[in-house]
Amino acid sequence: MCGGRGTRLxxxxxKPLVDICGRPMLDRVAAALRDSSVERVRxxxxxxxxxxxxxxxxxGLDPIEAPGDGxxxxxxxxxxxxxxxxxTVVADLPLVAPEHVDAVVSAADGGAATACVPVELKxxxxxxxxxxxVFDHEGTAVCPTGLGVVGPADAEAGTHTDTDTDTDTHPTMYLSTDSRLALNVNRPTDIALAEDRCE
Known part of the structure; x- marks a missing residue:
């Protein structure tokens, strides 16, 4: 997902073309997806x-041109x-790694999953x-990372109305404490935080 206005940044x-450690965020996210178990990247x-x-x-990402309505x-x-x-993954998650993608796919187990991190970590x-x-998950304040899996049932139900990548009615929660998933680049200060953690 790389079609937003990026006004906060x-x-x-x-926004997807902002460099993190010398590479545009789009390039970094695409590389993580390509090195994961994902078969095709758009x-x-x-x-x-x-x-x-x-x-x-x-x-070679074969862009889908969406209307830009949010x-x-x-x-x-x-x-x-x-x-x-x-x-699904947002372009402002520049430190996402193939193992994150594969872990969320595994958690989905053919269905849906959304990766979240504790707000306290952020x-x-x-x-x-x-x-x-931000929402409560078993007593912990968490927020979506922008990485998730939309399951096949959603195609029939047409349930893509929730926020972030949580487009399913009951996705599996993949809760991570990996700081790389906690660093969405939404504001100028987030750039330095991400660059401090580049590998």
Whole structure:
């Protein structure tokens, strides 16, 4: 998913093209997906990210051009054009690794899963937290990372209306304390945090 406006980041380039340790976030996420068990990688762009669409095409990601009406709407648009189950990941998760992708796929077990991290981990790192996405999971405040699996049942039910990658009615929770999954680059301060942890 790489079609958002990225207004909170206020970068001189489109958000997915912001460099983290010398590589655009889009490139880093695409590499993690390609090195995982995922069979095919596509990029969901929008009219807000024409340069990202071009970069995705250069990377062989076969872009899906969504309308740019917001994350949930664009995700639903993309889901209508691919077979399921499907892994979804946001381009602002530059430290995602193949093992994260494979762990969420394994947790989904052919169904749906969403990767979350404890909010306390994000606070400890100094990472930005979108309070609108925070929820309670067994007494712990957690938030989605932007990595998940949309299961096959959702194609029939048409249930892509929830926030973030949690588009299923009952996805499996994959809770991680890996700091790499806690670093979404949404604000300028998040860039330095991610760069401090590049491998």
């Amino acid at each position: 206020d970068a001189p380039v489109e 990029a969901v762009t929008s009219p807000h990210t024409p340069n990202t669409r071009d970069r995705a095409a250069d990377l 994350y949930v709407s664009d995700l639903g648009f993309a889901l209508d054009r691919v077979s399921r189950p499907v892994v 606070w400890d790192l100094g990472a930005s937290v979108d309070d609108a996405l």
